[in-house]
Amino acid sequence: MPVTDYQGSTSSPFSFGRSLLSLRRDTTAIMPSGEEADLEAFQRHVASTLAELLPAADAGTGAGDASAAAAASGEEFLSAAWIRRLLEAFVLCQEEFRVVVAQARRRAGAQLPASAERMVAEFHERAVKALDVCNAARDGVDQVRRWERLADIAASALGAPGEVREGQLRRARKALTDLSALLVDDAAAASGAGGVASFLSSHRNRSFGRARASPSRTAGSAAAASATASHFRSLSWSVSRTWSAARQLQAIGAGLAAPRAHEAGLAAPVYSMGCVLHLTAWALVAAVPCPDRGNALQAHHLPAAPPRAAFPWAPPLLALQERLAEEGKRKDRRHSCGLLKEIHSLEKSTQKLAEAIDAAPIPLFGDRENDVREAAAELAAVCEAMRDGLEPLERLVREVFHRIVRSRVDGLDSSMHNAD
Known part of the structure; x- marks a missing residue:
């Protein structure tokens, strides 16, 4: 999918579950506004979004009753419909992350601290590596x-x-x-x-x-x-003919580590998005034909597991990773x-x-x-x-591709503006 295919539209033909507006309305109704409250709300949004993807049998893994009900009524795990919901979840989290970063920039007045800008830029670079995964998945x-x-x-x-x-x-x-x-x-x-x-x-x-x-x-x-x-x-x-899904997943997950205790601000949201991005790319590679996807299913291609107690989204994310690994080990699969x-x-x-x-x-x-x-x-x-499942899945893979491109372009524009 060449970058020139993207026309800069900010609207999407897809429905991404709960709207971003409703998410932010729910958050402000529960807690006061402020940087710490926004960051905590983002972590909870990621947790609830991932919990809704859990199969019914795994929905109780730290996800709560609401997520269990959502999982019980969801599509079969690893079906085309479920992969579409995973891609929608990634876009939803990415859009919320973009809002969190924009709010942090506004609070900073002119420019984020150098460490925060570096972390955001590293996530964008990590996301750009997922563009090849989108291309390979579209080909698959x-x-x-x-x-x-x-x-x-x-x-x-x-x-x-x-x-x-x-x-x-x-x-x-x-x-x-x-x-x-x-x-x-x-x-x-x-x-x-x-x-x-x-x-x-x-x-x-x-x-x-x-x-x-x-x-x-x-x-x-x-x-x-x-x-x-x-x-x-x-x-x-x-x-490329020498392209490897396993190596690309390693590149996406390289250096992805939980923030240290003294790292505050955007460190946790950046890490959260890195984990969601890696999970999404890994699931895409696992689901459809991709070069070297067999090696990509090995557990050692995953980054270090996030601490379950430190992040509310860690239990559902780890449950999804474990279920994907189990499916890849099944004798008939x-x-x-x-x-x-x-x-x-x-x-x-x-x-x-x-x-x-x-x-x-x-x-x-x-x-x-x-x-x-x-x-x-x-x-x-x-x-x-x-036939019913492939066409909307391909459209959504393209949408994710263009969303990543748009996010990277917006990040570069913001960095250049702040530098001025």
């Missing part, structure tokens, strides 16, 4: 969209009314073969292991190359599928191309349809035909849900 969504198109071709070929003919089966097989080639290629780029995609590839190559197909034709089809996958990969990534719920559903439904086709005689009849049609209908439903 494009990859998933390609998978969905191929899966939809296979499901549509077998979902038409009337008798299922051999031509329809061949069309579905071809789409599944191309899909498995893309899955293997992207899984290898992400983690160096094929996992479910590797099983699909070997299963498809074995079953689709039956005795009725000549060996030369089978080899040609496999080569064509491999060439198609390589072509997609070469055109898909806007980041470990070598997946992404932890996004819709990706997992696509892999399972694609495998189910491929197995149903392999077990079906030609022409289809009886229970075998019912199995194929049922698997095709399940895959079609998964494709529809994926």
Whole structure:
């Protein structure tokens, strides 16, 4: 997403939960205004926003009854809808942070202390590193969209009314073969292991190359599928070929440490935003295909954990980090191309349809035909849900990109103004 795409609009087409105005109205109703009160209110806003993202089972982790109710009624963890809410939460916290910094500058009269300006500038530099993550995530969504198109071709070929003919089966097989080639290629780029995609590839190559197909034709089809996958990969990534999600997350989290006891003022809000930024980037990398995302899921790529007692947002943030790490270790997700719920559903439904086709005689009849049609209908439903989720997710990733750019530009403008 080039920076020139941003037109400087301050409005957003998205709804970010509770409005910033209502948040500040709630705060002033509870405590008096002043620097200390504003900083404390910001910490509480971050805590409540993160608590609303907790899955229902984890909502009681220091989050309170309100957050538990919010989590219980929320979307399934790591679904496209949940990732959108995480991105919305980041934007909400970033906008509130911008207000806190602006108020601190006004109170200072002319310029923040040099140490405070340096901390704010360091956060902006940290956020700029997340722009590559946004680009990679946007590209990953494009990859998933390609998978969905191929899966939809296979499901549509077998979902038409009337008798299922051999031509329809061949069309579905071809789409599944191309899909498995893309899955293997992207899984290898992400983690160096094929996992479910590797099983699909070997299963498809074995079953689709039956005795009725000549060996030369089978080899040609496999080569064509491999060439198609390589072509997609070469055109898909806007980041460098040597770019690594793991290294980028390390760069975002580098030097992120809790403020010392004697550090007051903006030290705590800057640290809070650094932790929220890192969590958001880590979840994006975990959810969708990204180069080297397998290594990025390792726990040692996380910064030092914030003290639970020192910050009200620490318990929900740590609970979210722990849940993300657990999902990455699950046996059925470990070598997946992404932890996004819709990706997992696509892999399972694609495998189910491929197995149903392999077990079906030609022409289809009886229970075998019912199995194929049922698997095709399940895959079609998964494709529809994926289409509904991917487009708004991609738009919101772009919005986060532009918000970071805008925040950095505003920070530079403020620094130059103060320097004058």
